[in-house]
Amino acid sequence: MSLTAYMDDLGRAARAAATQMAAASTAAKNTALLALARRLREAGPALAEANARDLACSAELSGPLRDRLKLDAKTLATVAEGCEQIAAMPDPIGEITGVKRRPTGISVGQMRVPLGVFGMIYESRPNVTIEAASLAIKSGNACILRGGSEAIHSNLALAEIVSASLEEAGLPRAAVQLVNTTDRAAVGLLISRPQWVDVIIPRGGKGLIERISAEAKVPVIKHLDGNCHSYVDAEVDLDLAVKVVDNAKTQKYSPCNATESLLVHAAQAAAFLPRIAAVFKVKGVEMRGCLRTLALVPGAVAAVEEDWSTEYLAPIISIKVVESLDEAIAHINRYGSHHTDAIVTTNHPNAMRFLREVDSASVMVNASTRFADGFEYGLGAEIGISTDKFHARGPVGLEGLTSMKWVVLGQGEVRG
Numbered sequence: 001m002s003l004t005a006y007m008d009d010l011g012r013a014a015r016a017a018a019t020q021m022a023a024a025s026t027a028a029k030n031t032a033l034l035a036l037a038r039r040l041r042e043a044g045p046a047l048a049e050a051n052a053r054d055l056a057c058s059a060e061l062s063g064p065l066r067d068r069l070k071l072d073a074k075t076l077a078t079v080a081e082g083c084e085q086i087a088a089m090p091d092p093i094g095e096i097t098g099v100k101r102r103p104t105g106i107s108v109g110q111m112r113v114p115l116g117v118f119g120m121i122y123e124s125r126p127n128v129t130i131e132a133a134s135l136a137i138k139s140g141n142a143c144i145l146r147g148g149s150e151a152i153h154s155n156l157a158l159a160e161i162v163s164a165s166l167e168e169a170g171l172p173r174a175a176v177q178l179v180n181t182t183d184r185a186a187v188g189l190l191i192s193r194p195q196w197v198d199v200i201i202p203r204g205g206k207g208l209i210e211r212i213s214a215e216a217k218v219p220v221i222k223h224l225d226g227n228c229h230s231y232v233d234a235e236v237d238l239d240l241a242v243k244v245v246d247n248a249k250t251q252k253y254s255p256c257n258a259t260e261s262l263l264v265h266a267a268q269a270a271a272f273l274p275r276i277a278a279v280f281k282v283k284g285v286e287m288r289g290c291l292r293t294l295a296l297v298p299g300a301v302a303a304v305e306e307d308w309s310t311e312y313l314a315p316i317i318s319i320k321v322v323e324s325l326d327e328a329i330a331h332i333n334r335y336g337s338h339h340t341d342a343i344v345t346t347n348h349p350n351a352m353r354f355l356r357e358v359d360s361a362s363v364m365v366n367a368s369t370r371f372a373d374g375f376e377y378g379l380g381a382e383i384g385i386s387t388d389k390f391h392a393r394g395p396v397g398l399e400g401l402t403s404m405k406w407v408v409l410g411q412g413e414v415r416g
Ligand SMILES: NC(=O)C1=CN([C@@H]2O[C@H](COP(=O)(O)OP(=O)(O)OC[C@H]3O[C@@H](n4cnc5c(N)ncnc54)[C@H](OP(=O)(O)O)[C@@H]3O)[C@@H](O)[C@H]2O)C=CC1
Pocket: 121, 122, 123, 124, 146, 147, 148, 149, 150, 182, 184, 187, 188, 203, 204, 205, 206, 207, 208, 211, 223, 224, 225, 226, 255, 256, 311, 383, 384, 385, 386, 387
């Protein structure tokens, strides 16, 4: 079968499944999610074998990227628990809100409905396959998933478990389908078929997004790179600042919500930078600083212009001393990727200005940028972190996979 015919088959099946999923009962969707949690736990050894094949083929990956490819017992337990949590969440579909009686006698409100079919392209991280599948099921959508090529064996094994769980609950297997080839031509076909796909969710770096932006004939919700900042203000609790910035940079290096750039107000630079530099040095984090940073941090190397806009996904951080909150905000809005940025401060007006003026999907006060995550925000799981301003912004959970339609209830009223 040609790739085009294969992708059309997936699309046709997804479209049919979406109709059934939109009408599926909450009980059936929850049964599928609980079956999925159970089957994931039972399939531990088989999944470990599939994942070992992926890891063996990806020996050249850096440590952080290998970490995200791993589907170990802890990751499996977490995704299984995530399915149970999503099952326990209220079903958003069919909810009617805001009903108001109009002078004409009609009542007008809004009903939450699934988007239909979403296509998702994402990195080599097998747990995302389950997070996307479980959110698709609960939100009554169908989806076509195209995971990173290094994770193909793990994803195929996971997709089979998802299909079996859907079937067990009397729901269509095609509600969640995985593209079974790593051929990137499949991505081109997925993003150019509005008859089968209602929205595309690309989750990845600049190369992916450039292609999608140039070729997509389907609406896109971009989940792009994270050049996240932590800004240490002039008035600050230094112990808290060290703890928060350390976590934001070093808790994990590969995620898009890790801090890549540290800005420090000049009034605190001499007190703060040597302290955080000592932490980074012990953890092997390379520091690339402005001239004022170099004077305070002997181990740092000179940053070049490109560093301010670079997402390292590695133990590297750029550091700049700024004169004011205004300079920090302007720097973030110019060089950041509008993903997640944080201020560390004890000054309330400054915190409020940062929240209002930094143009990012998540803005934080005295918290690690690593918190930008659907699970941490109470969404149960996440499709990813949207760097678009619409249809959804920041961590995308169940509601982000739905839209509202108008509902009008009458008793024979006619328009005069
Ligand atoms: N905002 C968010 O929610 C998230 C953002 N990210 C971002 O993703 C990036 C890291 O992940 P990484 O794996 O390097 O991302 P990539 O963009 O390299 O890959 C992600 C996915 O896109 C595919 N892809 C990439 N380029 C193309 C192309 N030109 N045509 C078709 N498919 C393509 C990859 O396929 P293949 O396997 O063939 O390379 C993979 O499936 C970082 O920038 C990170 O910030 C990561 C996670 C979440």
